[in-house]
Amino acid sequence: MKKEKLSCEQARKISIVKALEFLGHLPTRNTEKEAWFLSPLRSETQASFKVSKSLNCWYDHGLGKGGNCIDLVCELQNITIREALAILAQVNTGNFALPKAQQAKVKESGIVIRQVKPIQHPALLAYLKSRKINPVVAQGFCQEVHYTIKEKYGFSIGLKNNSEGWELRNKYFKASSSPKDLRWITNGTQNLIVIEGMFDLLSLVTRFPNLIREADFLILNSIAFAEKTLPYFDTYTTVELYLDQDKAGRKTNSFFLNTTATCIDKSSFYKAEKDLNAWLMKTH
Template structure:
């Protein structure tokens, strides 16, 4: 009887885990959001318009296209294909120890609507022009990125792509800012004792352009979303110093403050671009 009571208590506690937070850890982010609800592209099936609703007040979800809904335990069980016990373990331990190596649990094209066709070295004139507009030479971009061709809603697109640790891509061109699932960090290990952390790919490329020898002296971590800031504590233990180049907005400053409170090895480097939103905006302001 004691075991059953414990299991029931675990379920009751787990149901309070925010659905939005669970979805973020699985690589799904809202298409639109208000104080009371958030709308996502369905994590179960391909769609062009978000019909998956999360009630923030009730902490319940409903997929209008599939005609089903439930609580956070139901949702994680379905997406992960896991048992209730495995889901409880994931929810209880997921705040910091969410696996870096978790396999993609749903096909890429079903998760984001994006299907990557192929990646190659950057050579398209339009993408080179886009890089130049952001003050990033192709030679610098090529250190981290590729030219990625993909299909979305039956149409072909191409973009500057940064691959993440779970095999998804951050995709940027002049007109679109997309990402394929699964969403994750991009962690580049060069065997150094110093780590540089940025929110996005263009912030890291800007630092690489500023210091041509940056990769020789540092390991690099691109969050790709502040939702993954919780992964950092498990990474920074191995480093002597961690330089934080997060955005100069409320969310970026809050994340910086949190990380500096967690480790004295973290340093806020935002003074470099104190009058700008981020590192790339600072770089773009510089005269050639």
């Protein structure tokens, strides 16, 4: 079947709420005229990302920027307009296939890494505490990363990926330095744990510290890398899935279960929450 090709004019008419749902983001408040989300572009605890349904535009009050549907997908996925149109074509047709890895090709993020050291800054330690993460666990997997973005200075908790890029998180900032990739952590076991992001890893090991010795870990960093993970599964007798409970996470979970017989869904204990960290914050 020939894939639908969208013009920019057509893509701008696609519902931003629908596009966000496709990408795994659900509103915290939804009315006839507008929808409010936890910002998909950064970390926050109170929703300040507004979508006007009548204008079909978005505005992130924390960043002071907004735009149309194409702008959002480009910003969210760090991709070109052409690649964003390929994703929005899936939204437009209702063909909610997994985004291909090539669609997640990362453009230059503009982030320049200046210094990497053990996590010690009080603001980062306070951020970990606010999310119920054991700082010793975080220090075992992550680093304190200092960087500049267009001459602006910042620092975050960083998890390095397989291609030497970084996933970066602090209270106000959520981004990746190029190149974006998944992260494989090996401990010489026959059990692989698959999770979506940095805080899923830290939450799981904070709650179950013995897993450090009992399992290897594969952090997707983006569900767009789902197909790229499959060769890793072949070397393990068991693959345990701890994916998010939003629509995108459930879809990726089903994809893995239907593709590889060794996969096991382990999400039953946090089904009522969005992800592992939301579960940890309620129970720890």
